Amino acid sequence: MNQNAIELLKADHREVDHLFEQFQSARGRQQRKKLVKQIATALNAHTIIEEEIFYPACSKHGIEEDDLDEAQVEHDTIKLLVRELMEGSLDDDYYDAKMTVLSEYVKHHVGEEEEPQTGIFARVEKTDLDLDELGRELEDRKDQLMEHAERLTERPPRIRSLTLGRTRGHDSGLRERDDRDRGYAAERDQGHGGWYGDPRGHADASRRGWRHRDH
Numbered sequence: 001m002n003q004n005a006i007e008l009l010k011a012d013h014r015e016v017d018h019l020f021e022q023f024q025s026a027r028g029r030q031q032r033k034k035l036v037k038q039i040a041t042a043l044n045a046h047t048i049i050e051e052e053i054f055y056p057a058c059s060k061h062g063i064e065e066d067d068l069d070e071a072q073v074e075h076d077t078i079k080l081l082v083r084e085l086m087e088g089s090l091d092d093d094y095y096d097a098k099m100t101v102l103s104e105y106v107k108h109h110v111g112e113e114e115e116p117q118t119g120i121f122a123r124v125e126k127t128d129l130d131l132d133e134l135g136r137e138l139e140d141r142k143d144q145l146m147e148h149a150e151r152l153t154e155r156p157p158r159i160r161s162l163t164l165g166r167t168r169g170h171d172s173g174l175r176e177r178d179d180r181d182r183g184y185a186a187e188r189d190q191g192h193g194g195w196y197g198d199p200r201g202h203a204d205a206s207r208r209g210w211r212h213r214d215h
Contacts, residue, residue: 005054005134006121008142012046013110020103032090036099037153040082043106044152045145047075049138051160057134061127063120069161071120074109076162078102083156 003011019042023035055068081102088095113120125131145152 002132002139003135004131005057005129005138006125006131008135008138009046009050009054009121010114012042013114016042016046016106017110020099020106023099029090036085036090039102040086040156041149041152043078043082044157045142045149047079048145048152048157049141051075051157053134053138053141057129058120058124061124061129063123067120071109071113073161074105074112076159078105078109079157079159080162080164081105086153086156 016039019035019039023032023039026032026035051072055071059065059068081098084098085095085102088098114122116122
């Protein structure tokens with residue numbers, strides 16, 4: 001059964017909550033590594049579909065830009081922590097602490113989006129936005145991403161609002177990022193725009209719909 005946009009995004013939130021709980025109780029090394037990757041995949045897919053589709057739709061239907069900007073910064077902070085965990089080792093200092101902070105930060109972000117009166121979800125439900133159609137669009141995009149789930153951790157989503165995540169000095173880090181950007185451009189030139197393919201033009205739509213965003 002198809003879910004509307006809010007139902008789908010809330011289901012994503014519950015999935016990630018469950019994965020964090022599993023990580024906290026996991027004891028075997030391989031199981032913990034597997035759960036870290038599952039958490040990273042779920043969070044990266046979720047942030048992509050919200051940033052490409054949901055937030056631009058919210059912007060078009062009167063949700064305040066300041067609130068969407070704050071949500072974007074929270075997303076980017078989450079992406080940085082996810083990247084730290086994926087690039088690190090379970091034996092690293094602060095590894096478990098980073099996972100705990102990530103879990104708490106995600107809960108904070110989810111709590112703000114789902115707040116019954118003033119959250120983004122509650123406010124957008126009061127608009128004339130077709131949440132059923134938007135849900136189908138979100139689901140199609142998520143299915144597309146999950147067809148190549150390994151890319152969600154190998155090529156993490158772009159940091160949009162934080163300089164720290166975009167520039168790491170004049171070294172190989174910048175060259176690697178430039179190489180990735182050229183790869184994305186090549187995919188778009190071949191008719192697979194956006195993140196890991198976007199034949200429905202979500203990336204272009206978000207550029208048109210989200211005021212003054214650099215996509």
